[in-house]
Amino acid sequence: MMRSVITLCFCVVLSGCSSLFSAKIPDWWTHTPVDSEQWMYGVGEGANADIAQQQALTYIAGKLKTRVSSQLSVKTTETNTYYAQYAERNIRSSIQNTDLSHFQIQERVVDSSAHITRVLIRLDRQALAQAWRNQYQELSQKVTQARQREAAQSLFAWWMNARATLPVAQQADVLALQLGALLNRKSTSNLWTDLQQLIRQTPIQVGVDGDNSAISQQVTDLLNQQELRVVRCSSCDLKLSYHTKVDYQKIFDQQVATLEFYGELKDAHGLVSQQHWIVQGSSITNTSFAYKAASAKAAEYIQKHGLWKSFGLDQD
Incomplete structure (x- = not known):
């Protein structure tokens, strides 16, 4: 008799545990409500x-x-x-x-x-959509302003500002895509594409003037990467000018060339920025090879720090 009572109690407890476990897995977990x-x-x-x-x-x-x-x-x-x-x-x-x-x-x-x-x-959905619409309007206004060139603004200054605004246009387009996904609508925002095309379609005459072939080649390559073509121009929209000074020292068995770079940017309104920096190159052979090594270091410096920063601009 005692064994039957214990068995009955065990079954009741087990049944209770089973019910408790079932309660912990609600319907909304196994069947998420439809949006x-x-x-x-x-x-x-x-x-x-x-x-x-x-x-x-x-x-x-x-x-x-x-x-x-x-x-x-x-x-x-x-x-x-x-x-x-x-x-x-x-x-x-x-x-x-x-x-x-x-x-x-x-x-x-x-x-x-x-x-x-x-x-x-x-x-x-509707509250989040309104918040995203407000954010999109703010970003869109910044892009619209960047597209317009002010009367007192040089073409290069406009180009730099428009280029710096591309991430804002991207952010707006992403937001528009998310808004379309949220409301099941097609996004028609092409702010990045339109701004990028405007930048591409606005030609800027760029001149490069310097005394080091390795540096000039590096500068030209970086300009080409940003779709700015170097041309011969008497009144350029942008002029990158520089000169170098080289001193030599013999340290132990090494010929060491210290190259100083003096660069400046000028646009149609005058001086934009200036920069000065120093690199060194060495050779166990002679000063000519040391000079080539220093020139290569200078080109590497421009590649590493960016074209515009190498000429004194904060942005690149």
Whole structure:
């Protein structure tokens, strides 16, 4: 009789444990609510509520990224090669940092035995969309201003500012793609493409004047990489001028050449910047080889620090 009672109690306890375990896996975890026009849903779990919340937001962001990728594929085929290259290298990496707000935890369950917290998050689509619209408008205004050249602004100053605004245009286009994914609409923002094409289609006459062939070649190559062509011009939009001074010393068995670089940038309004820096090269043979080594070091310096910084501009 006692054995039957113990068996019965054990079954009751086991049944109770089973019910308790089932309660810890709610329906919303196994069957996430379907997104609506107003709400997007995400579920997540973790060692605490913060980790679970972050996982739920990642769940929602994943749904947006899938839609963004679909929009990108269409956009890339509809636009030119420049946009295709840009989208591949920049936009796809930018959407990894999707910033979500206007959400709330709708449900939360704590499994104390497994030390797991599960949450259901509900994100307000319309509220987030309005916040993103406001951000897009601010970015779009900056791009519009960068496209316009002020009367007192030199062509080179405009070019530098427009080029520096390209990341802003990229950020706006990414935001527009995310907004389209959020509202299930096609994005029509091409701020980066339009600004890049405007920069390409605005010719700038650039002249280079210097006394070192290795340095001049490096400067020309970097200008070409930025799609600025070096031409012979009497009144250039931009002139990069420099001269070098070389001193020699014999240190032990080495001929050491110390090369000093004096460079300046001038545009149509006059002096823009100046810069002075020093490099050294050595050779066990003679001063001629030491000079070549120092010239190579100077070219490496410009490559490493950037063209504009090598001539005294803060941005590059």
